[in-house]
Amino acid sequence: MDFNGDLSLKVDVHPLVKLLWESGVQYEAKVIESYQRDHSEKSFRAIDPEKPASEALAKETLKAMQDGIDIIYQGVLISGNKLGRPDLLLKTPGSSSLGAHHYYPMDIKLTRIDATWDDGNEKVPIEQFWQIYFYGELLEHVQGKRPEKGYIYKTKSRILPIPLYKAPKNYEWSVNQLENYLQGNAFGAEPTINSNCGLCDWKDSCRSWADEKQDISLVYYVGQAMKLGLNQLGIRSIEDLAAQDPDYLTRKVIELKNQGFFWNAMPADLPAKSVVRAKIHLSKKPVIHNPITFPDAEKEIHYDIEDDPTQDFVYLHGALLIEKGKEPKYYAFFAEHRDEERTITEHLFDFFNQHPDATVYHYSDYEKTTLKRLISKHQLDSTSYERLFGKNGTAIDLYKIVTENTDWPLTSYGVKAICKFLGFQWDASDAGGAASIVWMNEYLSGHTSMKEKILRYNEDDCRATSFLKNELIKMQNHTNDV
Incomplete structure (x- = not known):
């Protein structure tokens, strides 16, 4: 789109994207410093990281490879109209056009592992697999040998091997599409x-x-x-x-x-x-395909999480307690600092235990999987989790109710899309999980006023699940009347 689209139609870069860029640069700098320290006996050369990729830097990279530098940072690889800049090129034994050695690529990734290609131990998004494979193709041209593997660096203990002997699914189609775009052949795209x-x-x-x-x-x-x-x-x-x-x-x-x-x-x-x-x-018009029923409970808890997956940090558990005959009350278990994640999760489980007869509602599997990860991460007691979210847990996932029993004239069946369609409004015009992450990072940087905005947004999310549950009941009753 940047090559063939009308640039006047672009919107401003989302604040979260800017935050990810900044966080990625900072994380990469820390990793490189640590990597150099851990491999101080090896030679290291940086290829002008502050400068944009160019033919001149590609020649400088090739010179470093020919010189047998052990670790090359931000090298530039060019083959025809293809250009790549892996974070690290690492020397390894094995003949190539360079001599008795060749290089394999390693890229540094900040985000938490979460997706689609599995090496048996860890998973990486397919786009990252494509990226490493692309570097492998470029290296084959530059050094006359394709490395058997590349790597993705998550942490010191999580350096994931990516096989480069076979193209990942849809890779060649995607590259062909990109080449067509770059050549201005966007017809049909x-x-x-x-x-x-x-x-x-x-x-x-x-x-x-x-x-x-x-x-x-x-x-x-x-x-x-x-x-x-x-x-x-x-x-x-x-x-x-x-x-x-x-x-x-x-x-x-x-x-x-x-x-x-x-x-x-x-x-x-x-x-x-x-x-x-x-x-x-x-x-x-939405349609209910199957009857929907909910427990007639004296108490309900509508639960929602706020977290920053790029930092592996859950900073808020929000819960809206609804008791018959009383005004709904919102409870926020908020982490003032990153090291309070364990504490707020323990407080959440204490809250659940104080209301053992309450029916807990949430939207999507995210709360369930995140809590399970937190229990493992902090070695927490899992009794409350198993009671609510385990195999025979009593918590109700409204997303599952929606997807199994209803359909909507919407592209997304997310809680915001459906609730906005039904008339619910969030207090903040820019409300969303991405915005919440930005607000939390601003809060941690000293902008204390952001806390109120984060809590208000989360409370609205909790109220939205309650609103949706009640709207589904109304829709069900209307269907029964018809």
Whole structure:
């Protein structure tokens, strides 16, 4: 988009993206300092990290490689129209055009591991896998030998090997697409609206295009892989999708899966569900497919977490206690400092134990998985967790209720998208998990007024889950009346 799009349509860079840039630079500097200290016996050369990549720096990098420098920081690799700048190039034995040695790439990543490629011990996002593989291709051109592995540096104890002998899924297609964009051949290149759009500079431009075209990616769960497959069948708009016979579409999707489209683990009923969702999208009215019931409890707790995954830091557990005949009361277990994460989690479990008869509600699996990680991280007692979130836990995930029993004329089934559709409003106009992370970092930097904003946002999140639960009951009652 930066090469072929109308730059006037870009929005300002999101504050969280700026924060991630700054945090990444600071973390990388600390890692490099530590890495040099731990390998002080090895030669080290930095290739002008402050300067942008260029042919001159690529020549300087090649000279360092030919000289056999053990550790090369911010080297520049160029092959034709492809350019890469791995954080580290590390020398290892093995013949190449350089002599009796060659290099493998290592990139430093700040974010917590969370995603899609598994080496048996750890997981890394597929985009990071692509990046290391790309460096491997460049090294093959520069040194005449492709390294067997590259690495992603998370911490000293978590340096993850990435195999470079086989291209990861969709890598070649993605590279070809990028080359087409750079050459100005953007014909047929279309955005796919998904959950990653929120932090992108081009989100408004892409959303306007999708709304104008009524693109099928506006239908919930129609991501890039499904969109590409449906496009092969001539299905491009929501109306196209809504007009399909579900059984016929399911058969055609199976045929295309055998040709490499879609993805192996795609749910068998997704094509038929997508037809239904397209019709609901056009109707602009949500639908309840199955009866929804909730416990008639004297107490309810609506629970929500705020955390910064880039720092592996949970800074707030929020809980809205609702008792029949009383005004709802919000409780905030807030970490004033990073070392209070354990304490606030213990206080949360104490709070749950003080209300053992309360029905606990949350939205999505995130609270459950985060609490499980905190228990392991801080060696906490898991009794309360098991009672609420364990295999037979009593906590109710409203996201599961929504996705299993309802459909909405929305692209996202997130709590904010649904509650805003139903009329709920957050106090802050820029409310969101990303904004909360920025506010917390500002608070830790001395801007104490940010605490009130963080707590207010979290309280609104808790109230939103209560609001949604009540709206689902109203919708259910209306369905029963009809």
